[in-house]
Amino acid sequence: MGVKKSNYSIIVHYLILLWVIYLVVFLKLGSFHMRWWDESMFAVNTYEMIESGDYFSFSYNGKPDLYNTKPPLTNWLQILFVKIFGYNELSLRLPSALAACFSIIFIFKFTAKYFGYILAWLSALVLLTSTGFIGYHTARTADSDSLLTFFLLITNLSFIGFILNDKKSNVLIFFIFITLAFNTKLYAAFLFIPAYIFILIYFKKFKKFVVNKIFLFGLLFFLISSVSIIYLREIESPGYLSKIFFNDAGRLFNALEVHSRSSFYYLDNLFSSHFSFWIIFFILGSILIFHINKNTKYTILFSTFVLVVSYLLIITLSLTKLQWYDMPIFPYLALVSGFSIHFFIKKVLGSKNKSDQIKQYSMVILVSIYPFLIMFGKSQANTIGLGERLQEADELYLFNAIKKDENLNGIKVLFHGWNGGLLFYKYKLLANDQEIELHTNIKDFHINDKILVSNDSLKIVLEDSFSLEKLSEYHASKLYRIKDIKEK
Numbered sequence: 001m002g003v004k005k006s007n008y009s010i011i012v013h014y015l016i017l018l019w020v021i022y023l024v025v026f027l028k029l030g031s032f033h034m035r036w037w038d039e040s041m042f043a044v045n046t047y048e049m050i051e052s053g054d055y056f057s058f059s060y061n062g063k064p065d066l067y068n069t070k071p072p073l074t075n076w077l078q079i080l081f082v083k084i085f086g087y088n089e090l091s092l093r094l095p096s097a098l099a100a101c102f103s104i105i106f107i108f109k110f111t112a113k114y115f116g117y118i119l120a121w122l123s124a125l126v127l128l129t130s131t132g133f134i135g136y137h138t139a140r141t142a143d144s145d146s147l148l149t150f151f152l153l154i155t156n157l158s159f160i161g162f163i164l165n166d167k168k169s170n171v172l173i174f175f176i177f178i179t180l181a182f183n184t185k186l187y188a189a190f191l192f193i194p195a196y197i198f199i200l201i202y203f204k205k206f207k208k209f210v211v212n213k214i215f216l217f218g219l220l221f222f223l224i225s226s227v228s229i230i231y232l233r234e235i236e237s238p239g240y241l242s243k244i245f246f247n248d249a250g251r252l253f254n255a256l257e258v259h260s261r262s263s264f265y266y267l268d269n270l271f272s273s274h275f276s277f278w279i280i281f282f283i284l285g286s287i288l289i290f291h292i293n294k295n296t297k298y299t300i301l302f303s304t305f306v307l308v309v310s311y312l313l314i315i316t317l318s319l320t321k322l323q324w325y326d327m328p329i330f331p332y333l334a335l336v337s338g339f340s341i342h343f344f345i346k347k348v349l350g351s352k353n354k355s356d357q358i359k360q361y362s363m364v365i366l367v368s369i370y371p372f373l374i375m376f377g378k379s380q381a382n383t384i385g386l387g388e389r390l391q392e393a394d395e396l397y398l399f400n401a402i403k404k405d406e407n408l409n410g411i412k413v414l415f416h417g418w419n420g421g422l423l424f425y426k427y428k429l430l431a432n433d434q435e436i437e438l439h440t441n442i443k444d445f446h447i448n449d450k451i452l453v454s455n456d457s458l459k460i461v462l463e464d465s466f467s468l469e470k471l472s473e474y475h476a477s478k479l480y481r482i483k484d485i486k487e488k
Helices: 005-026 038-052 073-085 089-115 117-128 145-165 168-190 193-202 206-210 213-236 240-252 265-274 279-289 296-317 327-349 354-381 386-391 393-403 420-430 456-465
Strands: 412-414 437-439 450-453 466-474 477-485
Touching (some): 117 354, 168 213, 386 393, 393 420, 393 466, 393 477, 456 477
Parallel strands (some): 412 450
Antiparallel strands (some): 466 477
């Protein structure tokens, strides 16, 4: 039995969608070095988790790690891809990239169901071309925020589904995915809760949502699974409970790790970079919501608007602010923005016949082509600032040398500062039977040692102590051979 004609159209939509997602999210995903901070931290934790076999606790450089207090779900998914593709940049970034891909697909599918394919394409393309969604710490790096965003998206779409149809199955899906979100990034999974309460009260669904057996079962599932994972880590890493209660929960009231920002930090980011192409359409869409009939579309758009405003208000009031904390709101920003663009397209071009639809699709391409090309260029260039290039110069050197299949065995890296990226390359090279050493001082250096160094102060220390022969360089990082020890 053949595929129905209407199904061919649906298949074509999704094939094209997957292609444009691939071009921005997946293409050259492993073609840039392991970045500092969270990405390299997750990479090291994942490698050491594999080596130790302790899947409920983290270690860093062989010691218990209580700096990364997130639950292990992100690392478990990374382990899966490491087992398939090996320990490399691509494997570690695939969970984030896939989460971003599925976020775009699900917002497309949901929007197509209730609004049609024109708006579905607009929402998906707005999301795909948002810098706050496709950028550092988000869709293309080995962090937890893309997974959090996807799990919360399914949580929220299930919640909106319940508001629309009162189906108890939506409550179960809600709890499954909020549990996954919690086991990805702890309390960040709860930041939409004030919005849920407001929406349930506004649509008079609070009692229906809460007073039923599925809600109690879902709540029990959340508590048992989440508490079990936390308890198992506390057993293997004593002090973990105290850390997540007094440190992580305190991010709302204290600026941890010198991450204090202005009150309008997230709004400034949305206007200046994270959503700059589309922010005016979100504002217009937010106004239009309150001028449409109170039907299914109104319910979805109003709920989406509340989710954005509530989440944005909470992270704005929080004293700890980081540029990627706003990632979970981008699917809803995209839906509201897409709605306003579609509204104006219909006003200008009409929407009564097939000819009008062709014009609308043409306008979708016209509106999104420039932002898409810009985002495609950014995702492929992987450009970082001069300060970051200097900071991560040794990682850049090692990445480039491995790509060229150079022999790095025996190299000693003299460094200062964060060593997560260097540990990643140390572990990656071990898989290829090469070993490098990481040093913070020169006391263990000898004649004929090969020393990799990028920090200017360390270069001076090295030059003052040894006669050196420069073997190679890449950006600010130089590889020397020690010819002799200078007399003091």
